[in-house]
Amino acid sequence: SVIVKVVRDGETYYDIRSGAFSAFDANGADRSIATNGKDKFTRTVDGASLKVEGRMGGIDLVSVTARRGVDWQGVSDQDYTALDIVTQGRKERQVQWSQEFRASARHGALNWLAGVYFFDQKQDGVDNTTLGEGAPPALGAGVIPGYQETSDTVLRLKTRSVAAFASGSYALS
Numbered sequence: 001s002v003i004v005k006v007v008r009d010g011e012t013y014y015d016i017r018s019g020a021f022s023a024f025d026a027n028g029a030d031r032s033i034a035t036n037g038k039d040k041f042t043r044t045v046d047g048a049s050l051k052v053e054g055r056m057g058g059i060d061l062v063s064v065t066a067r068r069g070v071d072w073q074g075v076s077d078q079d080y081t082a083l084d085i086v087t088q089g090r091k092e093r094q095v096q097w098s099q100e101f102r103a104s105a106r107h108g109a110l111n112w113l114a115g116v117y118f119f120d121q122k123q124d125g126v127d128n129t130t131l132g133e134g135a136p137p138a139l140g141a142g143v144i145p146g147y148q149e150t151s152d153t154v155l156r157l158k159t160r161s162v163a164a165f166a167s168g169s170y171a172l173s
Helices: none
Strands: 003-008 011-016 032-034 040-056 059-077 086-107 110-131 149-170
Antiparallel strands (some): 003 011, 011 032, 059 086, 110 149
16 A cells, blocks of 8 residues: 655644555545654665676677665654554665676577576664553553663575576577
8 A cells, every 4th residue: 555644733644545445435534544753764775787798709798787775764653643652663774786697699590598697685674663651551551651662673684696597599490
């Protein structure tokens, strides 16, 4: 679903504009949700690629090198109420590199292409979940002034992949 952030009278709301239940609500009023105003997101994306082409001995050669990076951090109200119950934060950095080498040629009736592809990605991040002062009453425990419980989940991912590919065709007539 698509979520649009709207500010009304100094309070933050999200209006869910599409999704499984959007057809049942003609005016959209009951798809609006409140938050406690802590939501904030930033994302920086960068990338570059380089393609080099050449020809050697009747064979076409291509090299494609690419890099992409994403820095993302944000905090969002996960209970979708004006109460301070659950807040989720995330800080993440992802970098990926890819390299492809291709060779192709046409020799009379034979047409072929072969290559290899490399991919490397590293992703590090921390998810932070905070239960605020509104959590104990929401769970039926009563008010505990100053209550706050946090937990972090650390993410470290490394992905490497290699693929070889080839195709060919021969024209019989």
